[in-house]
Amino acid sequence: MQLTHEHEQLRQTFQRWITTEVNPHVDEWEREERFPARQVFKQLAALGLLGLDKPEENGGSALDYSYPAVIAELMGEIHSGGVQMGIGVQTDMCTPALAKHGSAELRAEFLTPAISGDYVGCIGVSESGAGSDVAAIRTKARKDGGDYVINGEKTWITNGTQADFCCLLANTSDGSPHANKSLIIVPMKTKGVSVSRKIRKIGMHASDTAQLHFDDVRVPQRYLIGQEGSGFTYQMEQFQSERLWAAMQCCSMARRAIRETIAYTQERKVFGRSVLSNQVVHFAIAEMQVEVEALSALCWKGVEMVVRGEDATPFATMAKLKGGRLVRQVADACLQYWGGMGYADESSISRIYRDVRLCSIAGGADEVMLQVLCKVLGILPKRA
Numbered sequence: 315m316q317l318t319h320e321h322e323q324l325r326q327t328f329q330r331w332i333t334t335e336v337n338p339h340v341d342e343w344e345r346e347e348r349f350p351a352r353q354v355f356k357q358l359a360a361l362g363l364l365g366l367d368k369p370e371e372n373g374g375s376a377l378d379y380s381y382p383a384v385i386a387e388l389m390g391e392i393h394s395g396g397v398q399m400g401i402g403v404q405t406d407m408c409t410p411a412l413a414k415h416g417s418a419e420l421r422a423e424f425l426t427p428a429i430s431g432d433y434v435g436c437i438g439v440s441e442s443g444a445g446s447d448v449a450a451i452r453t454k455a456r457k458d459g460g461d462y463v464i465n466g467e468k469t470w471i472t473n474g475t476q477a478d479f480c481c482l483l484a485n486t487s488d489g490s491p492h493a494n495k496s497l498i499i500v501p502m503k504t505k506g507v508s509v510s511r512k513i514r515k516i517g518m519h520a521s522d523t524a525q526l527h528f529d530d531v532r533v534p535q536r537y538l539i540g541q542e543g544s545g546f547t548y549q550m551e552q553f554q555s556e557r558l559w560a561a562m563q564c565c566s567m568a569r570r571a572i573r574e575t576i577a578y579t580q581e582r583k584v585f586g587r588s589v590l591s592n593q594v595v596h597f598a599i600a601e602m603q604v605e606v607e608a609l610s611a612l613c614w615k616g617v618e619m620v621v622r623g624e625d626a627t628p629f630a631t632m633a634k635l636k637g638g639r640l641v642r643q644v645a646d647a648c649l650q651y652w653g654g655m656g657y658a659d660e661s662s663i664s665r666i667y668r669d670v671r672l673c674s675i676a677g678g679a680d681e682v683m684l685q686v687l688c689k690v691l692g693i694l695p696k697r698a
Contacts, residue, residue, distance in 0.1 A: 315380060315617060315618050317384070320381075321380065321384050324366075324384050325384050327363075328361075328363065328385055328388050331357065331363075332388075332391050332392050333391075335357055336354070336393075337391075337392065340392070340394040340397060343394060343520040344394055344519045344665070345519075346520075347512075347514070347519050347522065348476070348520065349394070349396065349397050349400060349521070349522075351400055351404075351434045351473055351476045351522075352431065352432075352476065354397070354400070354401070356430075357431075358401070359429065359430050359431030362375060363385060364405060364428070364430075364431060365405075365428075365429035366381040366382045366385070366405075367379055367381060367382050367413075368413045368425065368429055369413060369421065371418075371421075372421050372422065372426040373429040373430055374413075378621045379555075379617055379620040379621050380618075380621055382405060382559075383558070383562060383614070383617045385405075386402070386562035387562040387563075387566050387610070387613070388566055389402070389562070389566050390566025390567035390568070390569060391566065391570060393662065393665070394519075394520045394665070395517060395520075395521070395567070395665075395666075395668075395669025395672070396517075396519055396521030396669070397521070398563055399472055399518055399521045399672075400472060400473050400520075402556075402559050402560070403435065403436060403437060403472045403473050404428065404434065404435055404473070405559075406555045406556055407437045407472075407555075407556045407559075408428075408479075408480075408481040409425060409429075409435060410551070410552045410555045410556075411481065411497055411539050411549070411551065411552045412424060412425050412428075412481060412497075412539055414548075415497075415539050415540030415541075415544075415548055416499075416539050416540065417536070419536065420499060420536065420537065420539065423499075424479050424499050427478075428479075433478040433479060434473055434476050434478050435473065435477055435478070435479055435480070435481060436471050436473040436474050436477035436479075436480050436481070436502075437471070437472075437480070437552075438453075438468040438471060438482040438483060438500070439451065439468070439483045439549060441453065441467060441468055442467065442469055445470070445679070446679045446682040447682075448546065448549060448550075449492055449546065450491070451484070451485065451495070452466055453466025453482070453484045453528065454484060454485045455482075455485070455486050455496065455498055457535065458532075460534060461532045461535060462484075462533050462534075462535055462538070463530055463531065463532055464482070464484055464498070464500065464528045464531040464532075464533065465528055465529060466527075466528050467510075467525065467526060468480075468525070468526045468528075469513070469524075469525045470513070470523060470525075470676070471523065471524045471525070471526055472521055472522075472523055473521075473522065474509060474522060474523060474524025474525075474526055475509050475512055475522040475524050476522060477502050478502055479499055479500065479501050479502060480500045480507075480526070481497060481498075481499060482499070482500045482528075483495055483496075483497055483545050483549055484496060484545070486542050486543065486545075487543065489543070491546075493543050493546070494543060495543070495545035495546045495549075496538055496539070496543060496545040497540070497545040497548050498533060498539065498545075499533070499537040499539065500528070500531060500533055500537070504532070504533060505531070506529040506530050506531035507527075507531055508526070508527045508529070509524045509526060510524075510526065510527050512524055513525060515672075516668055516671065517668030517669040517670075517671055518672055550627075553677065553678065554620070554626055554627055554630045555620075556677050557630040557631060557634035557677055557683075558613060558616050558626065558633060558634075560637060560638070560673060560677050561609065561612075561616075561630070561634050561636070561637035562610075562633075563673075564640065564641040564670070564673050565609055565613060565637065567645075567666060567669070567670055568606045568609075568640060568641045568644040568645070569606055570666070571644050571648045571666050572602055572603055572606070572644065572648065574648075574662055575599065575648040575651055575652065575663065576590065576599060578652055578655075578663075579595060579651050579652075582655075584653075589651055589653075595651055598647060599648075602643075602644050602647065602648075605640055605643075605644075606640065609633065609636050609637055612632060613633045613637075615629050616629035616630045627690055628687065628690050631678075631683050632687065634677065634678060634683055635680055635683035635684065635687070637673060638674035638680060639674060639680065641670040641673055642670055642671060642674060645663070645666050645667040648666075649663045649667050
């Protein structure tokens with residue numbers, strides 16, 4: 315895709331912000347297992363980076379998807395996958411359906427403050443028995459007067475302990491699992507909403523991940539996004555943005571892992587010469603770089619399709635699958651070249667190694683991506 319001077323200016327602005335306002339603090343945020351989302355989002359909002367492709371009437375810039383893609387591809391420069399994840403949820407996971415299908419009133423109430431950094435959002439899809447299998451969710455929202463009354467639980471909720479609202483997927487009827495779901499905005503201060511626990515993880519430490527409970531939670535029916543019963547479809551559309559974002563984040567993380575490994579192995583001496591001087595090492599690193607650039611090309615193909623208004627599901631799915639697998643392979647191979655220091659918590663490669671393991675799970679596991687691909691490519695076996 316042909317990027318412009320404006321894209322490059324955006325890239326430079328984001329990089330400066332990462333260098334001056336984020337990376338000096340990430341070690342502290344990792345130790346605290348939480349980053350100050352509202353503070354960080356307010357800074358991003360001041361730079362105009364929270365609503366690049368969102369409507370102007372809600373404070374966005376109404377740019378095409380190539381501009382958020384530039385940001386996504388630079389995410390790996392943030393030295394904490396958890397901070398990257400928290401930002402991505404705000405921009406590409408809990409707000410796309412609201413921006414596209416929400417009423418003007420609903421967007422004014424929740425999207426506008428999300429873009430201005432005054433509200434932190436989260437996305438409520440996964441449950442204990444329904445993660446990648448979205449159709450299996452059990453949370454219910456029944457009508458009572460002019461309200462929905464919501465009961466259920468959600469887990470693996472990024473930004474969950476800090477969020478002001480949740481973009482919640484719930485069953486609003488007893489019909490087909492693909493036609494009985496709706497997306498509903500739930501303010502987190504509503505009576506009956508509770509954070510049952512904060513989940514500790516092997517990586518993404520700076521990202522607060524919560525389990526939420528909804529006990530007879532009442533919200534007005536006007537908090538429905540779009541049409542009732544269309545929530546599954548809207549969430550699949552939202553996944554298109556989320557999965558492209560994730561794949562481009564993987565590119566960025568892999569590039570940083572390679573760059574930092576080159577620098578380290580140039581300095582590290584074994585048997586009187588640098589580790590990098592061994593052909594097996596520099597050849598392997600070169601091959602990794604080839605794979606990363608191939609993934610980047612796949613991602614940008616998907617971005618071009620989104621910009622043209624085409625269905626990018628096949629390419630977003632391919633990119634998500636390839637990205638999650640590749641960044642794991644790169645992080646593992648790079649860590650090996652760091653020797654014992656790579657296994658130390660203090661090294662940058664060890665954090666990358668821990669953080670990227672989530673990439674093949676969150677937003678649809680590898681196996682689900684393969685299932686989706688087989689369906690969209692028409693290569694599922696015929697039923698007997």
